[in-house]
Amino acid sequence: MDETSDLTLNERAWLRFLREVSNGRDPRPTLRRVQLLRRLCAPRRG
Known part of the structure; x- marks a missing residue:
């Protein structure tokens, strides 16, 4: 099985982003x- 077919649309978008x-x-x-x-993706604390 091709591993790329196991990826969701969001996972593919993250790979394109990276x-x-x-x-x-x-x-x-x-x-x-x-x-x-992780620090960049963490929610900001007010």
């Missing part, structure tokens, strides 16, 4: 990068 923000590169997910993405 490709755009990484300028087409394929950087490996380091701890720092994961932490930064």
